[in-house]
Amino acid sequence: MVPTNTKNFDTLVVGGGIAGLQTALDLGDQGYSVAVVEKDASIGGKMIRLSKVFPTLDCASCITTPKMSAVAHHENITLFTYCTLNSLDHDNSGEDSGNKFPGINAPGVKATGLKALITQNPRYVDPIKCIGCRQCEYVCPVHVPDMEQGGLSATKVICIPFSNAIPQLPMMDIENCMLCGQCEKACPTNAIDYFQKPERFIITAKTAVITTGFDLLPVRDNVQYGNAKIPNVIDSLQMERLLAPHGPYNRVLRPSDGMEPDSIAYVQCAGSRDKSTGVSYCSRVCCMYAIKQAMLLSGSLPLADIIIYYMDIRAFGKGYEQFYQNAKAMGIEFIKAKVARIDEGENGQAQVRYELQDGSGIATADHDLVILSMGMIPAWNPGAICPVSKDSDKFITSIKPKISPVLTDMEGVFVAGAAAGPKDIVDTITESGCAAMEAAKFMSKRLVEN
Amino acid sequence: MKTINTDKDRDRDKEAKKAAMKELRGVRKNLIAAASATMKLQRKELAAIKAFLKAEAATIPQIAAAIDMPTDKTLWYMATLKKYGQIIEAQKEGAFFKYALNEADNPPKKAEA
Numbered sequence: 001m002v003p004t005n006t007k008n009f010d011t012l013v014v015g016g017g018i019a020g021l022q023t024a025l026d027l028g029d030q031g032y033s034v035a036v037v038e039k040d041a042s043i044g045g046k047m048i049r050l051s052k053v054f055p056t057l058d059c060a061s062c063i064t065t066p067k068m069s070a071v072a073h074h075e076n077i078t079l080f081t082y083c084t085l086n087s088l089d090h091d092n093s094g095e096d097s098g099n100k101f102p103g104i105n106a107p108g109v110k111a112t113g114l115k116a117l118i119t120q121n122p123r124y125v126d127p128i129k130c131i132g133c134r135q136c137e138y139v140c141p142v143h144v145p146d147m148e149q150g151g152l153s154a155t156k157v158i159c160i161p162f163s164n165a166i167p168q169l170p171m172m173d174i175e176n177c178m179l180c181g182q183c184e185k186a187c188p189t190n191a192i193d194y195f196q197k198p199e200r201f202i203i204t205a206k207t208a209v210i211t212t213g214f215d216l217l218p219v220r221d222n223v224q225y226g227n228a229k230i231p232n233v234i235d236s237l238q239m240e241r242l243l244a245p246h247g248p249y250n251r252v253l254r255p256s257d258g259m260e261p262d263s264i265a266y267v268q269c270a271g272s273r274d275k276s277t278g279v280s281y282c283s284r285v286c287c288m289y290a291i292k293q294a295m296l297l298s299g300s301l302p303l304a305d306i307i308i309y310y311m312d313i314r315a316f317g318k319g320y321e322q323f324y325q326n327a328k329a330m331g332i333e334f335i336k337a338k339v340a341r342i343d344e345g346e347n348g349q350a351q352v353r354y355e356l357q358d359g360s361g362i363a364t365a366d367h368d369l370v371i372l373s374m375g376m377i378p379a380w381n382p383g384a385i386c387p388v389s390k391d392s393d394k395f396i397t398s399i400k401p402k403i404s405p406v407l408t409d410m411e412g413v414f415v416a417g418a419a420a421g422p423k424d425i426v427d428t429i430t431e432s433g434c435a436a437m438e439a440a441k442f443m444s445k446r447l448v449e450n
Numbered sequence: 451m452k453t454i455n456t457d458k459d460r461d462r463d464k465e466a467k468k469a470a471m472k473e474l475r476g477v478r479k480n481l482i483a484a485a486s487a488t489m490k491l492q493r494k495e496l497a498a499i500k501a502f503l504k505a506e507a508a509t510i511p512q513i514a515a516a517i518d519m520p521t522d523k524t525l526w527y528m529a530t531l532k533k534y535g536q537i538i539e540a541q542k543e544g545a546f547f548k549y550a551l552n553e554a555d556n557p558p559k560k561a562e563a
Binding site for chain 2: 138142143145149152153154155157174175176177178179181194195249250251253255256257258260262
């Protein structure tokens, strides 16, 4: 079915993480109309799920939430959350699109540069009526793993994803709903709608900025580190949740039994720089976030032994080397070794077997908690959705990586943040400003030409 | 022109909604059955935890041993009960924290964690 609902903007930002938010703000502040399309139910991306940021140890939420709020209340920015981008391409209205993206080149839709076909996924809640009171969540009787907390605790089938989510709208996990009607009865504004259906619409824009970010390589794919089956071996984003003040336990505990860990180990390059996992590149930020987490742990568990197994420490940014030296001074132990395998030990411990890089051989150590610094992989595959090129590492190709890393091989389409390759928040913010400027320049040029 | 909703209209809407829900339940029959089974098990397990905590505060391994539940699953439930204000963290015992029922707290009406 061809969607008839078309919305026109100057720029379409794909992804509502910190890169997308910064790009949208930089363009919105210049007077451009911006649409931010986000696949999750809330904007904020990975950054809103972090505890603190390196090397300043500022609260991640305290930086991200004002930006989220600024975007949500900006007169030139429109948010589309819990949406799927079905296609994004140059607008070929009037030409034969070869049916590459069926439905996108609807007759009567004015050509304005780019055209995106979007699906608004059903939340089963009317966003106009809902007041975000969470009464539906409180009465829902079914618990499901809370993936916002790394699956370490539960949430309800209908819930607001996390406390500072924007928008403050619940969504229903229909696969696990038993249609008991309790949420409907509890809702004071009759906002529950079990019959909601996906709705498709078109966004036309002069430019687009891809800010789709990254995911971590799943631990379950890593055979030598236990395929996520060894208790108390978690990934770094789960550790971020344990360290966050509003995390699953409100403190750092071992997920297998609630014990306060006494011996904690970080395994660096777990997946990165390893051709066998398909991630042959360095993920760039793992050294620094492991050091950051180790420092935070050292503060919350001062008596715990904290060890970082590393191949080499890459502290490339401003203040990063000092941050690393501070960690060493705090008593965090750095062992230059490659961890070969992790096995289940006794009493919930994980046994780490590693090869020392000084040639002194192989050793084993038992730890209460092991954190894997998994490699970063792209969160979005343009595939058949958008004809923008990917590099061999599967991130979006920057056609001028030295002089303008935000340019892609599609005219009017730019890329910023981890969508183009692993990078830290500082570089992501800088690149987002750059993408906004390139997009503004592109639109100004078009205006002059016409 | 003003539309006046008579009792008859309201009854008709109610009946139509009821029929639509019945149809929806039929379509989602298998999902509903699985969710219902999950809910029943969760309700039983949560009741067991709360019943045990009525007597005294306890650590995760103590609760798990008493109700014959794996410790990781017990912690998963406890984290959830804490999130919804039904339990509080009590004193520390060795490397473990004890948890107690939150008697003082008034969770939202009809709340069921």
